[in-house]
Amino acid sequence: MTQTGAAVVRREIIVNAPLDTAFTVFTDRFGDFKPPEHNMLRVPIAETVFEPKVGGHIYDRGTDGSECRWARILAYDPPHRVVFSWDIGPTWQVESDPDHASEVEVTFTAETPDRTRVELEHRHIDRHGPGWESVRDGVGHDQGWPLYLDRYAALFGGDS
Amino acid sequence: MQCLAERPRSVGELADGLPISRQAVSQHLRVLKDAGLVADQAMGTRRVYRLNPAGVSAMRDQLDTFWRRALDGYHQVIEDNAEESP
Numbered sequence A: 001m002t003q004t005g006a007a008v009v010r011r012e013i014i015v016n017a018p019l020d021t022a023f024t025v026f027t028d029r030f031g032d033f034k035p036p037e038h039n040m041l042r043v044p045i046a047e048t049v050f051e052p053k054v055g056g057h058i059y060d061r062g063t064d065g066s067e068c069r070w071a072r073i074l075a076y077d078p079p080h081r082v083v084f085s086w087d088i089g090p091t092w093q094v095e096s097d098p099d100h101a102s103e104v105e106v107t108f109t110a111e112t113p114d115r116t117r118v119e120l121e122h123r124h125i126d127r128h129g130p131g132w133e134s135v136r137d138g139v140g141h142d143q144g145w146p147l148y149l150d151r152y153a154a155l156f157g158g159d160s
Numbered sequence B: 001m002q003c004l005a006e007r008p009r010s011v012g013e014l015a016d017g018l019p020i021s022r023q024a025v026s027q028h029l030r031v032l033k034d035a036g037l038v039a040d041q042a043m044g045t046r047r048v049y050r051l052n053p054a055g056v057s058a059m060r061d062q063l064d065t066f067w068r069r070a071l072d073g074y075h076q077v078i079e080d081n082a083e084e085s086p
Helices: A019-028 A133-139 A145-155 B002-006 B011-016 B022-034 B055-084
Strands: A009-015 A045-050 A057-062 A067-077 A081-086 A102-112 A115-123 B038-043 B046-051
Touching: A009 B055, A019 A081, A019 A102, A019 A115, A019 B055, A067 A102, A115 B055, B011 B022, B011 B046
Parallel strands: none
Antiparallel strands: A009 A115, A045 A057, A057 A067, A067 A081, A081 A102, A102 A115, B038 B046
16 A cells, blocks of 8 residues: 555445435534544533534534534535545644644535435545554554444444 | 654754653664654754654554444434435
Protein backbone atom coordinates (compact mmCIF):
# COMPACT_ATOMS: atom_id res chain seq x y z
CA MET A 1 0.00 0.00 0.00
CA THR A 2 1.33 3.43 -0.86
CA GLN A 3 1.65 6.20 1.66
CA THR A 4 -1.07 8.13 -0.17
CA GLY A 5 -3.37 5.14 -0.04
CA ALA A 6 -2.74 4.79 3.65
CA ALA A 7 -3.95 8.32 4.31
CA VAL A 8 -7.43 7.80 2.88
CA VAL A 9 -10.41 5.77 3.99
CA ARG A 10 -13.09 5.09 1.40
CA ARG A 11 -16.39 3.39 2.09
CA GLU A 12 -19.59 3.10 0.14
CA ILE A 13 -23.00 1.74 0.79
CA ILE A 14 -26.25 1.51 -1.13
CA VAL A 15 -29.37 2.17 0.86
CA ASN A 16 -33.02 1.56 0.11
CA ALA A 17 -34.11 5.16 0.19
CA PRO A 18 -34.63 7.98 -2.31
CA LEU A 19 -31.80 10.48 -2.71
CA ASP A 20 -33.43 13.20 -0.59
CA THR A 21 -34.16 10.82 2.26
CA ALA A 22 -30.67 9.34 2.20
CA PHE A 23 -29.15 12.80 2.48
CA THR A 24 -31.55 13.99 5.16
CA VAL A 25 -31.09 10.92 7.33
CA PHE A 26 -27.31 11.25 7.10
CA THR A 27 -27.26 14.87 8.20
CA ASP A 28 -30.29 15.10 10.53
CA ARG A 29 -29.72 11.82 12.30
CA PHE A 30 -25.96 11.61 12.35
CA GLY A 31 -26.04 11.16 16.11
CA ASP A 32 -28.31 8.13 15.77
CA PHE A 33 -25.75 6.05 13.95
CA LYS A 34 -22.42 7.42 15.07
CA PRO A 35 -20.60 4.75 17.09
CA PRO A 36 -21.29 5.56 20.76
CA GLU A 37 -17.67 5.24 21.95
CA HIS A 38 -17.01 8.34 19.95
CA ASN A 39 -17.48 10.79 22.80
CA MET A 40 -14.97 13.38 23.93
CA LEU A 41 -17.22 14.83 26.62
CA ARG A 42 -16.95 13.78 30.24
CA VAL A 43 -20.63 12.92 30.33
CA PRO A 44 -22.91 10.88 28.06
CA ILE A 45 -24.05 12.55 24.84
CA ALA A 46 -27.59 13.86 24.89
CA GLU A 47 -27.59 14.74 21.21
CA THR A 48 -25.35 15.27 18.22
CA VAL A 49 -26.12 18.29 16.09
CA PHE A 50 -25.17 18.60 12.42
CA GLU A 51 -25.61 22.26 11.50
CA PRO A 52 -26.81 22.27 7.89
CA LYS A 53 -24.73 25.10 6.46
CA VAL A 54 -21.19 25.92 5.41
CA GLY A 55 -19.42 27.34 8.45
CA GLY A 56 -21.60 25.31 10.79
CA HIS A 57 -20.32 22.53 13.00
CA ILE A 58 -21.05 19.04 14.04
CA TYR A 59 -21.12 19.01 17.79
CA ASP A 60 -22.06 16.74 20.64
CA ARG A 61 -24.07 18.10 23.52
CA GLY A 62 -23.68 16.28 26.80
CA THR A 63 -26.36 15.51 29.35
CA ASP A 64 -24.97 18.37 31.49
CA GLY A 65 -25.19 20.87 28.63
CA SER A 66 -21.48 20.81 27.79
CA GLU A 67 -20.62 20.86 24.11
CA CYS A 68 -17.87 19.47 21.95
CA ARG A 69 -17.49 20.78 18.42
CA TRP A 70 -15.49 18.28 16.46
CA ALA A 71 -16.18 19.11 12.82
CA ARG A 72 -16.61 22.18 10.61
CA ILE A 73 -18.98 22.00 7.65
CA LEU A 74 -16.90 22.86 4.57
CA ALA A 75 -19.45 22.15 1.84
CA TYR A 76 -23.18 21.61 2.04
CA ASP A 77 -24.92 20.82 -1.26
CA PRO A 78 -28.15 18.96 -0.51
CA PRO A 79 -29.03 16.35 -1.55
CA HIS A 80 -25.78 15.48 -3.31
CA ARG A 81 -22.76 16.22 -1.20
CA VAL A 82 -21.45 17.29 2.15
CA VAL A 83 -17.85 17.88 3.22
CA PHE A 84 -16.73 18.40 6.80
CA SER A 85 -13.47 18.64 8.64
CA TRP A 86 -12.41 16.01 11.15
CA ASP A 87 -11.02 18.00 14.04
CA ILE A 88 -10.19 14.98 16.12
CA GLY A 89 -6.61 14.01 16.75
CA PRO A 90 -5.15 10.54 16.96
CA THR A 91 -5.80 10.34 20.69
CA TRP A 92 -9.44 11.37 20.39
CA GLN A 93 -8.90 14.88 21.54
CA VAL A 94 -10.25 17.94 19.72
CA GLU A 95 -7.70 19.24 17.26
CA SER A 96 -7.79 23.02 17.34
CA ASP A 97 -5.33 23.58 14.48
CA PRO A 98 -7.19 23.27 11.15
CA ASP A 99 -3.90 22.42 9.43
CA HIS A 100 -3.83 19.22 11.47
CA ALA A 101 -7.38 18.21 10.60
CA SER A 102 -8.42 15.71 7.98
CA GLU A 103 -11.65 15.95 6.02
CA VAL A 104 -14.60 13.82 5.08
CA GLU A 105 -16.57 14.05 1.85
CA VAL A 106 -19.85 12.21 1.48
CA THR A 107 -21.61 12.06 -1.89
CA PHE A 108 -25.10 10.80 -2.58
CA THR A 109 -26.07 9.44 -6.01
CA ALA A 110 -29.47 8.09 -7.06
CA GLU A 111 -29.11 4.56 -8.40
CA THR A 112 -32.85 4.28 -8.92
CA PRO A 113 -35.72 6.44 -7.57
CA ASP A 114 -35.66 4.26 -4.44
CA ARG A 115 -32.00 3.42 -4.03
CA THR A 116 -29.10 5.71 -3.26
CA ARG A 117 -25.38 5.12 -3.38
CA VAL A 118 -23.52 6.82 -0.55
CA GLU A 119 -19.79 7.19 -1.01
CA LEU A 120 -17.61 8.39 1.82
CA GLU A 121 -14.01 9.49 1.59
CA HIS A 122 -12.04 10.42 4.69
CA ARG A 123 -8.87 11.98 3.32
CA HIS A 124 -5.68 13.76 4.37
CA ILE A 125 -5.46 11.57 7.44
CA ASP A 126 -1.71 12.18 7.45
CA ARG A 127 -2.38 15.83 8.32
CA HIS A 128 -3.04 14.72 11.87
CA GLY A 129 0.68 14.17 12.11
CA PRO A 130 2.38 12.37 14.91
CA GLY A 131 0.81 11.26 18.13
CA TRP A 132 -0.37 8.01 16.68
CA GLU A 133 1.49 5.79 19.10
CA SER A 134 -1.19 6.29 21.69
CA VAL A 135 -3.75 5.28 19.10
CA ARG A 136 -2.00 2.00 18.69
CA ASP A 137 -1.55 1.57 22.40
CA GLY A 138 -5.08 2.66 23.20
CA VAL A 139 -7.24 0.92 20.68
CA GLY A 140 -5.05 -1.25 18.54
CA HIS A 141 -5.11 -4.31 20.70
CA ASP A 142 -7.69 -6.69 22.02
CA GLN A 143 -10.43 -4.21 22.88
CA GLY A 144 -9.82 -1.92 19.96
CA TRP A 145 -10.68 -2.05 16.33
CA PRO A 146 -10.31 -5.80 15.82
CA LEU A 147 -13.25 -6.13 18.22
CA TYR A 148 -15.24 -3.61 16.20
CA LEU A 149 -14.52 -5.51 13.02
CA ASP A 150 -15.87 -8.68 14.56
CA ARG A 151 -18.97 -6.91 15.76
CA TYR A 152 -19.45 -5.34 12.37
CA ALA A 153 -19.08 -8.64 10.57
CA ALA A 154 -21.62 -10.20 12.92
CA LEU A 155 -24.18 -7.56 11.99
CA PHE A 156 -24.17 -8.59 8.37
CA GLY A 157 -26.00 -11.85 8.60
CA GLY A 158 -28.09 -11.90 5.44
CA ASP A 159 -28.19 -8.20 4.87
CA SER A 160 -26.84 -5.97 2.14
CA MET B 1 7.56 10.98 23.12
CA GLN B 2 5.12 13.65 24.20
CA CYS B 3 7.48 16.33 22.90
CA LEU B 4 7.84 14.61 19.57
CA ALA B 5 4.11 14.22 19.29
CA GLU B 6 3.82 18.00 19.03
CA ARG B 7 6.32 18.29 16.21
CA PRO B 8 9.67 16.93 15.04
CA ARG B 9 12.56 18.18 17.19
CA SER B 10 16.30 17.96 17.39
CA VAL B 11 18.14 16.37 20.31
CA GLY B 12 19.05 19.83 21.63
CA GLU B 13 15.44 20.99 21.61
CA LEU B 14 14.32 17.85 23.37
CA ALA B 15 17.01 18.16 26.02
CA ASP B 16 16.07 21.80 26.69
CA GLY B 17 12.56 20.77 27.62
CA LEU B 18 13.52 17.79 29.76
CA PRO B 19 15.27 17.41 33.10
CA ILE B 20 17.89 15.11 31.61
CA SER B 21 21.12 15.63 29.71
CA ARG B 22 21.50 15.78 25.98
CA GLN B 23 23.42 12.54 26.11
CA ALA B 24 20.62 10.82 27.99
CA VAL B 25 18.12 12.10 25.42
CA SER B 26 20.26 10.62 22.66
CA GLN B 27 20.26 7.26 24.41
CA HIS B 28 16.49 7.30 24.80
CA LEU B 29 16.09 8.21 21.15
CA ARG B 30 18.34 5.35 20.10
CA VAL B 31 16.12 2.90 21.96
CA LEU B 32 12.96 4.42 20.50
CA LYS B 33 14.47 4.33 17.04
CA ASP B 34 15.41 0.68 17.40
CA ALA B 35 11.85 -0.02 18.45
CA GLY B 36 10.56 1.68 15.30
CA LEU B 37 8.74 4.37 17.23
CA VAL B 38 10.75 7.33 16.01
CA ALA B 39 12.57 8.13 12.81
CA ASP B 40 15.38 10.59 12.28
CA GLN B 41 16.37 12.76 9.40
CA ALA B 42 19.37 15.00 8.75
CA MET B 43 18.34 18.61 8.21
CA GLY B 44 21.43 20.65 7.43
CA THR B 45 23.78 20.20 10.36
CA ARG B 46 21.03 19.01 12.66
CA ARG B 47 19.43 15.66 13.05
CA VAL B 48 15.71 15.92 13.60
CA TYR B 49 13.64 13.22 15.24
CA ARG B 50 9.98 12.62 14.60
CA LEU B 51 7.47 9.91 15.32
CA ASN B 52 7.40 7.16 12.73
CA PRO B 53 4.93 8.02 9.95
CA ALA B 54 3.81 4.41 9.79
CA GLY B 55 1.48 5.56 12.54
CA VAL B 56 -0.71 7.17 9.90
CA SER B 57 -1.88 3.71 9.02
CA ALA B 58 -2.85 3.08 12.63
CA MET B 59 -5.09 6.12 12.53
CA ARG B 60 -6.40 5.06 9.17
CA ASP B 61 -7.37 1.67 10.56
CA GLN B 62 -9.18 3.34 13.41
CA LEU B 63 -11.13 5.66 11.10
CA ASP B 64 -11.86 2.83 8.72
CA THR B 65 -13.51 1.00 11.58
CA PHE B 66 -15.34 4.10 12.70
CA TRP B 67 -16.89 4.62 9.26
CA ARG B 68 -17.73 0.95 8.77
CA ARG B 69 -19.71 1.06 11.95
CA ALA B 70 -21.23 4.46 11.26
CA LEU B 71 -22.41 3.47 7.77
CA ASP B 72 -23.79 0.25 9.10
CA GLY B 73 -25.73 2.25 11.68
CA TYR B 74 -26.85 4.63 8.96
CA HIS B 75 -28.12 1.72 6.90
CA GLN B 76 -30.07 0.52 9.90
CA VAL B 77 -31.64 3.92 10.51
CA ILE B 78 -32.70 4.08 6.85
CA GLU B 79 -34.30 0.64 7.09
CA ASP B 80 -36.09 1.53 10.32
CA ASN B 81 -37.23 4.75 8.74
CA ALA B 82 -38.73 2.88 5.79
CA GLU B 83 -40.62 0.54 8.13
CA GLU B 84 -42.05 3.40 10.18
CA SER B 85 -43.25 5.43 7.19
CA PRO B 86 -43.65 3.19 4.16
